Amino acid sequence: MSIWLDENSRVVYQGLTGRAGRFHALRNRAYGTQVVAGTNPSKAGTSVEGIPVYATVGDAVEATGADVSCLFVPAPYVKGAVMEAVTGGVSLVVVITEGVPAKDEAWLVAKLERDHPEVRMIGPNCPGIISPQKANVGITAPDIARPGGPVGLVSRSGTLTYQALYELKQSDIGVTTCVGIGGDPFPGTSFKDCLAAFEADPDTRAVMMIGEIGGSAEEEAAVFIAEHMTKPVVAYIAGITAPPGKKMGHAGAIVSGGKGTAAAKIEALSAAGVRVGESPSEAGRLMVEVVSEPGG
Numbered sequence: 001m002s003i004w005l006d007e008n009s010r011v012v013y014q015g016l017t018g019r020a021g022r023f024h025a026l027r028n029r030a031y032g033t034q035v036v037a038g039t040n041p042s043k044a045g046t047s048v049e050g051i052p053v054y055a056t057v058g059d060a061v062e063a064t065g066a067d068v069s070c071l072f073v074p075a076p077y078v079k080g081a082v083m084e085a086v087t088g089g090v091s092l093v094v095v096i097t098e099g100v101p102a103k104d105e106a107w108l109v110a111k112l113e114r115d116h117p118e119v120r121m122i123g124p125n126c127p128g129i130i131s132p133q134k135a136n137v138g139i140t141a142p143d144i145a146r147p148g149g150p151v152g153l154v155s156r157s158g159t160l161t162y163q164a165l166y167e168l169k170q171s172d173i174g175v176t177t178c179v180g181i182g183g184d185p186f187p188g189t190s191f192k193d194c195l196a197a198f199e200a201d202p203d204t205r206a207v208m209m210i211g212e213i214g215g216s217a218e219e220e221a222a223v224f225i226a227e228h229m230t231k232p233v234v235a236y237i238a239g240i241t242a243p244p245g246k247k248m249g250h251a252g253a254i255v256s257g258g259k260g261t262a263a264a265k266i267e268a269l270s271a272a273g274v275r276v277g278e279s280p281s282e283a284g285r286l287m288v289e290v291v292s293e294p295g296g
Contacts, residue, residue, distance in 0.1 A: 002131035002177040003197040004092055009135050012037040012060040014081050015072030016048050024139055031142045033135040036064040057088030068092045070137045075099040078124060082108055086119050094137050095123030105186035121188025127158040127180035148174035151287060152198035154191060155210035156183045157238055160280055164210055167284030173291055176204045191221035199229055206232045206290050213239035214260045222268035232290045233274045236283040237262045
């Protein structure tokens, strides 16, 4: 099985008529994803290589049965675009856009949690989600992901998501679903959300988690793992050499006042029974050991 995305998912691309949206929508369709619609109010009634364009997500849902939306819209318009998708009737919204104002992210997370708990948002500033050989929504290169499981993968870092997928593929280890949750301060989906879904998925037998400095998401995940996870977890935390007060890449990757350090996250995860690699390659080797163990 997979989590949240499979071969039955029907995807509408908000921003299909833009260069990036068009490129990734067509690539994902070629992979086998059911890309059934795009939106652009000024180009409704047209199409992009056979993909119909509608004025709104609601129109696209009504006409095509779309249940997933992927956003390639400029950062200032993400808040409105997400709410259009939510009220339009999709159950999963994947926000690729980076540079979304933190206040907009915080508002969206609170709004969805309070008024639309049935809708899941992944991102912003993320590579998206891929269930190999079933569907791909976002910008992950599908050829680096080996299908079939038994590993579920969740990552804050886009680049390290790709490396982790490739490390696993090189070791002939498949992935049930890979979720890039993004590295911004207020992600729509957390490590805990993904861990809970992987714990419930019968085909996922182990989880790889890629974290980084900043915030407390990894420490919160460690508490969840200790209390709820029965499946083995392997992790890597990026940014171990980052100096305090220095933001490293992502908006959420900042160490302040001794909080959010890689060392603290590694300590918390290790205490929860997680095997933590000192590099992405070592994390991959640790996962090989886990999968090779009886019952792995």
